[in-house]
Amino acid sequence: MIPARSFSGQSVALFGLGGSGLATAKALVAGGAAVLACDDNPASVAAADAAGIPTGDLKTADWSGFSALILSPGVPLTHPKPHWSVDLARLAGIPVIGDIELFSRERRHEASHAPFCAITGTNGKSTTTALIAHCLKTAGRDTQLGGNIGVAVMTLDPIAPKRHYVVECSSYQIDLAPSIEPTVGLLLNLTPDHLDRHGTMSNYAAIKARLVAGSEVAVVGIDDEPCRQIADELQSDGRQVIRISQARAVEGGVGFDGKAIRRDIAGAAPAAFDLSDIGSLRGRHNGQNAAAAVAALTVLGLSDAEIRAGLQSFPGLVHRMEEVGRRGPVLFVNDSKATNAEAAAPALSAFQRIYWIAGGLPKEGGITSLAPYFPRIAKAYLIGEAAPAFAVTLGERIPYEISGTLAVAIDHAAADAEAAGEEAVVLLSPACASFDQFRNFEVRGDAFREAVRALPGLQPIRRT
Numbered sequence: 001m002i003p004a005r006s007f008s009g010q011s012v013a014l015f016g017l018g019g020s021g022l023a024t025a026k027a028l029v030a031g032g033a034a035v036l037a038c039d040d041n042p043a044s045v046a047a048a049d050a051a052g053i054p055t056g057d058l059k060t061a062d063w064s065g066f067s068a069l070i071l072s073p074g075v076p077l078t079h080p081k082p083h084w085s086v087d088l089a090r091l092a093g094i095p096v097i098g099d100i101e102l103f104s105r106e107r108r109h110e111a112s113h114a115p116f117c118a119i120t121g122t123n124g125k126s127t128t129t130a131l132i133a134h135c136l137k138t139a140g141r142d143t144q145l146g147g148n149i150g151v152a153v154m155t156l157d158p159i160a161p162k163r164h165y166v167v168e169c170s171s172y173q174i175d176l177a178p179s180i181e182p183t184v185g186l187l188l189n190l191t192p193d194h195l196d197r198h199g200t201m202s203n204y205a206a207i208k209a210r211l212v213a214g215s216e217v218a219v220v221g222i223d224d225e226p227c228r229q230i231a232d233e234l235q236s237d238g239r240q241v242i243r244i245s246q247a248r249a250v251e252g253g254v255g256f257d258g259k260a261i262r263r264d265i266a267g268a269a270p271a272a273f274d275l276s277d278i279g280s281l282r283g284r285h286n287g288q289n290a291a292a293a294v295a296a297l298t299v300l301g302l303s304d305a306e307i308r309a310g311l312q313s314f315p316g317l318v319h320r321m322e323e324v325g326r327r328g329p330v331l332f333v334n335d336s337k338a339t340n341a342e343a344a345a346p347a348l349s350a351f352q353r354i355y356w357i358a359g360g361l362p363k364e365g366g367i368t369s370l371a372p373y374f375p376r377i378a379k380a381y382l383i384g385e386a387a388p389a390f391a392v393t394l395g396e397r398i399p400y401e402i403s404g405t406l407a408v409a410i411d412h413a414a415a416d417a418e419a420a421g422e423e424a425v426v427l428l429s430p431a432c433a434s435f436d437q438f439r440n441f442e443v444r445g446d447a448f449r450e451a452v453r454a455l456p457g458l459q460p461i462r463r464t
Contacts, residue, residue: 001023001026001027001030001154001155001156001158002027002103002106002153002154002155002156002157002158002159003027003030003031003032003106003158004024004027004028004030004031004033004102004105004106004154005031005032005106005109006031006102006105006106006109007028007031007032007033007067007068008031008032008033009032009033009034010033010034010067010068011033011034011035011036011065011066011067012028012033012034012035012036012066012067012068012069012070013036013037013038013058013061013063013066013068013069013070013085013089014028014035014036014037014038014069014070014071015037015038015039015058015069015070015071015072015075015083015085016039016071016072016073016074016075017037017038017039017041017044017045017047017048017053017055017072018039018044018072018074019152020072020073020099020152020153020154021037021039021044021072022044022047022048022051022053023099023152023154023155024070024072024098024099024102024152024154025037025048025051025053025070026051026053026154027099027102027154027155028070028102029052029053034054035053035054036054036055036056036058036061036066037053037054037055037056038055038056038057038058038085039055058085058088059084059088063088063089063091063092063094064092066089066092066094067094068089068094068095068096068097069085069086069088069089069094069095069096069097070097070098070099070102071083071085071086071096071097071098071176072098073098073099073148073170073172073173073175073176074172077096077172077175077176078175078198078199079196079198079199080196095178096176097176097177097178098172098173098175098176098177099152099153099154099173099176100147100153100167100169100173100174100176100177100180101176101177101178101179101180102154103153103154103165103167104177104179104180104181105179106159107159107165108179108181110158110159110160111159111160111161111163113161113183114159114160114161114162114163114164114165115162115163115164115165115183115300116164116165116167116181116182116183116184117132117164117165117166117167117182117183117184117185117186117296117300118147118167118168118169118180118182118184118185118186118211118215119132119166119167119168119169119185119186119188119292120168120169120170120171120174120185120186120187120188120208120211121186121187121188121189121190121208121221122188122189122190122191123188123189123191123285124188124189124285124288124289124292125148125149125168125169125170125188126148126149126168126317126320127286127289127316127317127320128186128188128289128292128293129145129147129149129166129167129168130145130149130314130317131281131289131290131293131310131311131314132166132293132296132297133145133166134310134313134314134315135293135297135302135306135307135309135310135311135314136164136166136297136300136302136310138306138309138310138313139302139303139306139309139310141164141302142160142162142163142164143163143164143166144156144157144163144164144165144166145166145167146165146166146167146168147167147168147169147173148168148169148170148173149168153165153167164300167182169211171198171204171207171208174207174208174210174211175198175207177210178210179214180210180211180214181214181215181216182211182214182215182216183215183216183217183299183300184215184216184217184218184219184295184296184299184300185211185212185214185215185217185218185219186211186212186219186220186292186295186296187208187209187211187212187218187219187220187221187227187230188221188227188244188288188289188292189221189223189224189227189288190204190205190208190224190226190227190230191224201226205226205230208230209230209233212230212234213234213239215239216240217240217241217242217299218231218234218239218240218241218242219241219242219244219254219292219295219296219299220234220241220242220243220244221243221244221245221246221288221292222243222244222245222250222253223245223246223247223288231243242254242265242295242299244288244291244292244295245288245291246284246285246287246288246291247284249262249264250262250264251264252264252265252266253265253295254291254292254294254295255291256275256284256287256288256290256291258284258287259274259275259276260272260273260274260275260276261273261275261287261290261291261294263294263295263298265295265298268298269304271304273290273294273304273307273308273311275287275290275311278311278312278314279316279323279331279461280314280315280316280321280323281311281314281316282321282350282351283321283346283347283349283350284346284349285346285349286321286346286350290311293307293311294307294311297310315463316463317337318334318442318445318463319334319335319336319337319441319442319445320335320337320338321333321334321335321346321347321350322334322335322445322449322463323461324448324449324452324453324460324461325452325453325455325458325459325460325461326458326459326461327414327418327455327457327458327459328418328421328457329421329422329423329424330414330417330418330423330424330425330426331424331425331426332414332425332426332452332458333347333351333425333426333427333428333429334428334445334448334449334452335347335427335428335429335430336428336429336430336434336441336442336444336445336448337441337445338429338430338431339360339363339430339431339432339433339434339441340363340365340431340432340433341363341365341366341367341368341369341370341431342369343431344358344367344370344429344430344431345369345370345373347427347429348370348373348376348377348427348429349373351376351424351425351427352376352423353376353378353422353423353424353425354376354377354378354424354425354427355377355378355379355381355413355414355416355417355424355425355426355427356377356379356380356381356413356427356429357380357381357383357403357406357409357410357413357426357427357428357429357430357448358380358381358382358383358386358390358429358430358431358432359382359383359384359385359386359387359390359430359431359432360383360384360385360386360430360432360433360434360435360436360437360438360444361384361385361386361432361433361434361435361436362385362386362389362390362432362433363431363432363433366386366389366390366393366431367390367393367394367431368393370431374394374397374398375398377398378398378399378416378417378420378424379398379399379400379401379413379416380394380398380399380400380401381400381401381403381408381409381412381413382400382401382402382403382409383403383404383405383406383408383409383430383437384404384430384432384436384437385436386431386432387402387403387404388402405437406428406437406444406447406448406451407447407451410426410448410451410452410455413426414426414452414455426452428444428445428448430444
């Protein structure tokens with residue numbers, strides 16, 4: 001745990017007692033703050049009470065005594081309208097901040113030069129965060145991984161001068177972190193997302209830009225116009241910017257040429273990092289993730305040999321193009337995290353011959369946007385509520401069957417792929433939510449993995 005000493009001896013209000021909120025409350029108490037915590041969910045309040053966190057009704061509290069409101073990132077700050085606790089904080093004239101801001105203040109106080117790598121973007125954040133942390137750990141660096149990736153940042157080990165912190169940051173978290181100052185900040189890409197929480201695309205982009213604007217070195221993707229504009233503005237302000245691309249090599253930056261990461265940045269010798277035999281980094285989207293990682297790791301002082309070793313041994317994320325096993329020439333891949341068409345596109349673009357398991361609880365738009373990848377599909381195996389609608393979209397363009405359940409789809413896809421006797425992939429990339437048949441996409445992916453590993457003759461691919 002990182003004790004939040006920046007509010008030692010002060011009273012603070014805290015709203016939101018989910019996983020990160022409860023962790024933040026514990027860190028504040030450990031740091032000597034007087035906390036009054038609240039949540040709309042009685043079960044969350046009970047869990048806080050059991051953990052020794054003082055709770056109460058913030059609606060009737062005396063806000064004149066609070067120094068700040070600590071808000072969980074899932075609670076609306078501005079749109080569609082501010083949460084009532086935010087309104088009360090503003091009436092009291094106190095700041096509204098989150099756990100990333102608390103972390104930033106503690107780092108500044110305890111060890112301001114402790115290496116801090118912060119990653120954001122619409123897509124690819126988690127893979128890039130995990131890849132950077134993996135490479136640092138493989139190189140023997142003391143490394144802490146947390147943030148939006150699923151580990152509350154205040155639960156990480158206390159800040160120390162040579163301890164590396166690799167933190168995934170959502171737009172919600174950045175919005176609550178006005179003084180974030182990473183050693184290296186990464187902005188991968190920007191496409192319309194979370195506009196219900198940020199109002200407009202320009203506001204969403206401005207929030208994301210704050211992370212790189214406060215960084216000693218900014219790593220910015222230039223494959224979309226909003227990010228190109230941000231990179232140009234940062235450079236015009238005299239900031240150090242490393243541009244990255246998934247589509248080409250970048251003069252003065254880092255890019256993916258379809259096979260290798262090409263690095264050409266000031267202060268480092270030009271280098272190439274071949275990705276062609278790294279299964280966990282297939283596809284141009286992973287080319288961007290790896291380019292960002294190479295840029296950040298170079299800034300953080302890893303040698304080229306250390307970077308190569310980390311890339312080569314990266315196991316990938318669970319449920320995101322996760323290689324489960326092989327049977328002969330057939331690879332089995334778990335991409336259960338692809339819960340809509342946009343999320344399924346990277347996996348479909350990464351393989352040439354696909355036995356595709358798709359379906360579940362359908363999202364708006366279905367799979368019509370995936371039509372450019374249909375020629376890669378040898379056959380589709382449709383499951384869940386979306387199966388009839390997906391069948392209509394596929395029509396006569398590619399063979400399909402309505403398998404109904406994941407277990408049936410796996411058995412039939414494995415048999416068809418084996419009978420074809422060619423290099424192919426059995427791919428679970430559902431382009432749907434899981435809730436019609438599974439509690440969440442993790443449970444769906446676990447079921448796929450277990451069923452695949454039970455197939456006769458399968459050679460499992462173990463994660464390291």
